[in-house]
Amino acid sequence: MERVTIPRSFGSHDGRFHADEVSACALLLLFNKCDVDKVVRTRDPQTLSSCEYICDVGGIYNPKEKLFDHHQADYQGEMSSAGMILIYLLEENVISKELYNHLDEELIHLVDAYDNGKDLLGPGVATFSHIIANFAPISYEATSEEEDNAFFEALGFAMGHIHRLIERFNYSRSCRELVKERMEQDGECLFFDVGIPWIESFFELGGESHPAKFIIMPAGPHWKLRGIPPSLKERMKVRIPLPLTWAGLLEEELKNVSGI
Numbered sequence: 001m002e003r004v005t006i007p008r009s010f011g012s013h014d015g016r017f018h019a020d021e022v023s024a025c026a027l028l029l030l031f032n033k034c035d036v037d038k039v040v041r042t043r044d045p046q047t048l049s050s051c052e053y054i055c056d057v058g059g060i061y062n063p064k065e066k067l068f069d070h071h072q073a074d075y076q077g078e079m080s081s082a083g084m085i086l087i088y089l090l091e092e093n094v095i096s097k098e099l100y101n102h103l104d105e106e107l108i109h110l111v112d113a114y115d116n117g118k119d120l121l122g123p124g125v126a127t128f129s130h131i132i133a134n135f136a137p138i139s140y141e142a143t144s145e146e147e148d149n150a151f152f153e154a155l156g157f158a159m160g161h162i163h164r165l166i167e168r169f170n171y172s173r174s175c176r177e178l179v180k181e182r183m184e185q186d187g188e189c190l191f192f193d194v195g196i197p198w199i200e201s202f203f204e205l206g207g208e209s210h211p212a213k214f215i216i217m218p219a220g221p222h223w224k225l226r227g228i229p230p231s232l233k234e235r236m237k238v239r240i241p242l243p244l245t246w247a248g249l250l251e252e253e254l255k256n257v258s259g260i
């Protein structure tokens with residue numbers, strides 16, 4: 001029998017919250033699939049059954065029914081509710097494959113890993129999941145109201161962070177044609193007369209086999225020259241380093257030594 005639900009509603013468990021259901025809710029809100037005033041936190045089956053989306057509770061993973069829980073024997077994958085919602089948005093054509101890959105690589109696959117017991121980073125490193133967990137009330141005797149208030153505070157933070165990831169992705173994509181144009185016209189040095197994000201587009205467009213060794217572009221009131229890395233994964237390295245004799249020099253000293 002088909003569930004009768006409140007349109008644009010979201011249900012998750014009450015009590016302590018984690019980055020996975022917070023991120024799942026944030027994604028649905030950001031992509032206009034639910035409303036913040038219809039977000040419910042409970043373990044009451046009857047109340048949850050009235051929600052259009054149910055995440056991280058209920059014991060069922062069924063995207064067609066909009067049920068996204070990974071806590072059951074039937075599901076043996078590596079996703080948490082965050083990853084389940086992200087792939088749902090892809091399969092429903094709400095987001096492109098490129099945006100899916102970006103959000104998954106930058107955030108969601110790490111949220112999934114952490115929620116499934118894989119703490120990929122060592123002590124002293126605060127991941128997104130650690131930060132979301134820190135929004136939870138300090139006292140283990142916190143009231144339901146305090147837990148809910150903390151959840152919505154964490155939700156606002158998560159929405160802001162994911163929104164900026166999306167905006168940066170869109171901005172980078174908008175500059176892609178300019179990067180392609182310079183790659184087609186320039187050789188060992190790519191020259192831009194505006195400052196733009198370039199490195200991701202450069203390597204997505206075949207930069208590993210491109211002959212460019214340097215890039216020049218504005219940086220505020222100045223110009224910057226930097227070496228191009230051998231690959232995106234080795235972005236802190238360069239194909240050819242600038243002369244060591246230039247290191248640490250500014251203004252007239254740099255002009256004299258470099259001859260520029």
